[in-house]
Amino acid sequence: RTLRIGLIPGDGIGREVIPAGRRILEALPSSLNLNFSFVNLDAGFETFQKTGTALPDKTVETLKKECDGALFGAVSSPSTKVAGYSSPIVALRKKLDLYANVRPVKTTAGSSNGKPIDLVIVRENTEDLYVKEERTVEGPNGKVAEAIKRISERASHRISTIAGEIALRRQGIRAAAPGTSAHTQPMVTITHKSNVLSQTDGLFRETARKALAAEKFSSIHVEEQIVDSMVYKLFRQPEYYDVIVAPNLYGDILSDGAAALVGSLGLVPSANVGDGFAIGEPCHGSAPDIEGKGIANPIATLRSVALMLEFLGEPNAAAKIYTAVDANLDEAKFLSPDMGGKATTQEVLEDVLKRL
Amino acid sequence: RTLRIGLIPGDGIGREVIPAGRRILEALPSSLNLNFSFVNLDAGFETFQKTGTALPDKTVETLKKECDGALFGAVSSPSTKVAGYSSPIVALRKKLDLYANVRPVKTTAGSSNGKPIDLVIVRENTEDLYVKEERTVEGPNGKVAEAIKRISERASHRISTIAGEIALRRQGIRAAAPGTSAHTQPMVTITHKSNVLSQTDGLFRETARKALAAEKFSSIHVEEQIVDSMVYKLFRQPEYYDVIVAPNLYGDILSDGAAALVGSLGLVPSANVGDGFAIGEPCHGSAPDIEGKGIANPIATLRSVALMLEFLGEPNAAAKIYTAVDANLDEAKFLSPDMGGKATTQEVLEDVLKRL
Ligand SMILES: CC(C)[C@H](C(=O)O)[C@@H](O)C(=O)O
Numbered sequence: 001r002t003l004r005i006g007l008i009p010g011d012g013i014g015r016e017v018i019p020a021g022r023r024i025l026e027a028l029p030s031s032l033n034l035n036f037s038f039v040n041l042d043a044g045f046e047t048f049q050k051t052g053t054a055l056p057d058k059t060v061e062t063l064k065k066e067c068d069g070a071l072f073g074a075v076s077s078p079s080t081k082v083a084g085y086s087s088p089i090v091a092l093r094k095k096l097d098l099y100a101n102v103r104p105v106k107t108t109a110g111s112s113n114g115k116p117i118d119l120v121i122v123r124e125n126t127e128d129l130y131v132k133e134e135r136t137v138e139g140p141n142g143k144v145a146e147a148i149k150r151i152s153e154r155a156s157h158r159i160s161t162i163a164g165e166i167a168l169r170r171q172g173i174r175a176a177a178p179g180t181s182a183h184t185q186p187m188v189t190i191t192h193k194s195n196v197l198s199q200t201d202g203l204f205r206e207t208a209r210k211a212l213a214a215e216k217f218s219s220i221h222v223e224e225q226i227v228d229s230m231v232y233k234l235f236r237q238p239e240y241y242d243v244i245v246a247p248n249l250y251g252d253i254l255s256d257g258a259a260a261l262v263g264s265l266g267l268v269p270s271a272n273v274g275d276g277f278a279i280g281e282p283c284h285g286s287a288p289d290i291e292g293k294g295i296a297n298p299i300a301t302l303r304s305v306a307l308m309l310e311f312l313g314e315p316n317a318a319a320k321i322y323t324a325v326d327a328n329l330d331e332a333k334f335l336s337p338d339m340g341g342k343a344t345t346q347e348v349l350e351d352v353l354k355r356l
Numbered sequence: 357r358t359l360r361i362g363l364i365p366g367d368g369i370g371r372e373v374i375p376a377g378r379r380i381l382e383a384l385p386s387s388l389n390l391n392f393s394f395v396n397l398d399a400g401f402e403t404f405q406k407t408g409t410a411l412p413d414k415t416v417e418t419l420k421k422e423c424d425g426a427l428f429g430a431v432s433s434p435s436t437k438v439a440g441y442s443s444p445i446v447a448l449r450k451k452l453d454l455y456a457n458v459r460p461v462k463t464t465a466g467s468s469n470g471k472p473i474d475l476v477i478v479r480e481n482t483e484d485l486y487v488k489e490e491r492t493v494e495g496p497n498g499k500v501a502e503a504i505k506r507i508s509e510r511a512s513h514r515i516s517t518i519a520g521e522i523a524l525r526r527q528g529i530r531a532a533a534p535g536t537s538a539h540t541q542p543m544v545t546i547t548h549k550s551n552v553l554s555q556t557d558g559l560f561r562e563t564a565r566k567a568l569a570a571e572k573f574s575s576i577h578v579e580e581q582i583v584d585s586m587v588y589k590l591f592r593q594p595e596y597y598d599v600i601v602a603p604n605l606y607g608d609i610l611s612d613g614a615a616a617l618v619g620s621l622g623l624v625p626s627a628n629v630g631d632g633f634a635i636g637e638p639c640h641g642s643a644p645d646i647e648g649k650g651i652a653n654p655i656a657t658l659r660s661v662a663l664m665l666e667f668l669g670e671p672n673a674a675a676k677i678y679t680a681v682d683a684n685l686d687e688a689k690f691l692s693p694d695m696g697g698k699a700t701t702q703e704v705l706e707d708v709l710k711r712l
């Protein structure tokens with residue numbers, strides 16, 4: 001099987017980590033019978049400055065027509081408002097209907113400060129405040145701006161269903177690594193703020209409850225947690241959680257919170273998943289402070305490559321990458337500076353490749 | 357001076373901690389020349405079940421006409437949607453125009469796991485998604501619900517101004533306790549998500565920048581942080597922060613996150629502050645799991661009493677309470693179960709009172 005992968009480095013350290021993602025795909029053992037071809041695609045703030053658009057039509061069209069999956073690096077946020085600029089990754093998620101943002105957060109012996117964590121945040125990826133429908137009016141007391149938060153039954157149902165499926169699939173993973181989780185049963189925690197937003201978050205909560213009550217999910221233990229408490233609990237008892245399903249914005253916030261628990265955002269991958277397409281994306285941003293130094297942690301990208309492969313139906317290839325990455329972290333000899341090490345992006349990559 | 361204080365225990369452990377708040381006011385040394393009178397007021401889920409409203413008009417009217425300040429305990433969130441029920445504290449904040457929710461989070465020797473933390477979250481308290489303007493329509497693919505997130509220049513300006521004032525005032529506090537903060541200059545961190553919400557959060561950010569550029573704030577160092585990164589940084593580097601100003605919902609989430617860092621929500625106070633009125637409110641909720649056991653931590657309430665007194669212009673009385681509470685925590689002899697101790701609400705209270 002040959003998979004065609006779009007490479008969208010974007011801005012900042014996106015350009016340093018996406019090449020590492022390509023390298024690991026090329027280095028996968030031939031016994032897997034997987035081949036890859038690549039196409040480089042533009043997006044980001046620099047693209048916006050050059051062409052007036054942050055997400056050229058050509059990028060979207062090429063992904064739709066030619067590609068099986070893609071890797072996305074990061075984009076800069078301009079430090080003051082720039083008319084007409086808007087985040088290309090948010091647009092891409094919507095244009096390709098990549099409705100689930102899957103963010104596994106896990107410790108290995110090398111990355112843990114004590115508590116083993118092995119959870120997945122499943123973030124709705126197309127609506128909530130990310131519909132970006134805003135308006136501003138000039139009132140008697142100055143400007144008043146409004147944004148729409150939209151929650152639909154359809155999107156809430158499909159995100160909860162994929163969360164349930166991931167929980168069922170993980171049961172296997174957990175059994176293979178005893179002691180890494182506090183549960184004996186797969187669990188999904190529904191996060192919302194329906195005590196304030198009874199209609200929108202109320203709809204999310206109800207729909208998630210219904211979706212997870214399906215016969216096929218009968219082995220799953222379902223809990224819920226109000227978003228503010230969820231952040232509190234996540235910090236106090238992260239080892240308790242398995243799969244957390246959340247509307248878009250809460251998922252965004254929770255995944256950064258969870259990343260802090262495992263030591264560095266530089267470890268945390270994500271996949272933007274739709275029906276038959278997946279974009280791997282490291283959770284860290286463009287990191288202007290370390291841009292160009294060659295010291296960005298490639299682990300988040302390598303894990304994002306694996307996650308993309310999982311959702312493209314290649315779990316064995318994914319497993320190879322996860323195992324190699326975990327071995328690198330456990331040995332802790334080649335760690336990048338965000339992990340307290342001294343290795344460059346290149347050195348971390350080489351160490352992982354050699355373990356494939 | 358006699359202050360008349362409304363007591364609104366609400367539900368759950370609210371009824372166990374608000375009496376402790378009353379006791380400490382009654383126990384303040386007579387040298388302060390402060391007297392208190394009290395009026396008990398109803399609100400909460402049980403009130404709703406009895407009377408059909410969670411916030412009776414009488415409660416609001418009595419607070420407006422008779423009281424100088426109030427203490428609010430907690431309210432239960434019903435575990436499934438209950439028609440007509442809506443949170444009385446959210447309504448109260450709006451009806452009394454208590455536009456700032458001030459939440460100091462600090463470690464003492466007894467409550468720290470290493471890093472000293474001494475920060476204040478200043479949360480806008482009247483708008484954002486808390487305007488609760490929602491609607492649901494039945495579409496071709498099921499229900500679609502929408503909520504309005506409203507951000508005004510006026511509310512953003514006044515919350516940023518009070519954040520600046522608190523930062524200036526804290527400079528004194530910090531100087532008196534060297535080593536508890538990493539800064540040499542007061543700092544305000546503006547939190548937003550203007551990379552996605554350019555108009556609403558963009559307006560918050562710009563207005564906060566303008567408000568904090570006022571001459572009287574020239575000694576303040578102003579930074580900003582996108583809300584997801586803010587959660588990450590708060591976990592990784594909490595000792596770095598001084599005053600954090602945020603729109604309503606982010607402030608809600610950040611304050612629970614910060615509470616997790618100091619060991620227990622049971623330690624964290626808040627004050628809902630308007631012009632000339634303040635309601636002290638512990639940040640923990642109604643805690644149904646420990647309700648009725650007499651083991652709720654009264655510290656959050658005692659500190660909320662002090663915070664209320666600060667905003668009612670009684671800093672000396674407030675200082676007495678803070679000092680007594682810190683001494684209780686530092687000695688760590690009478691700690692409630694959430695802190696790893698065995699003391700009851702009553703025992704913790706008595707230990708604090710004896711140090712007044
Ligand atoms: C860059 C930003 C628009 C994006 C988001 O909010 O989704 C990022 O924070 C993420 O988590 O992928």
Ligand SMILES: CC(C)[C@H](C(=O)O)[C@@H](O)C(=O)O
Binds near residue numbers: 196228445446639
């Ligand atoms: C109970 C709830 C409505 C409230 C809020 O969201 O403001 C609580 O979480 C708080 O922080 O005071």
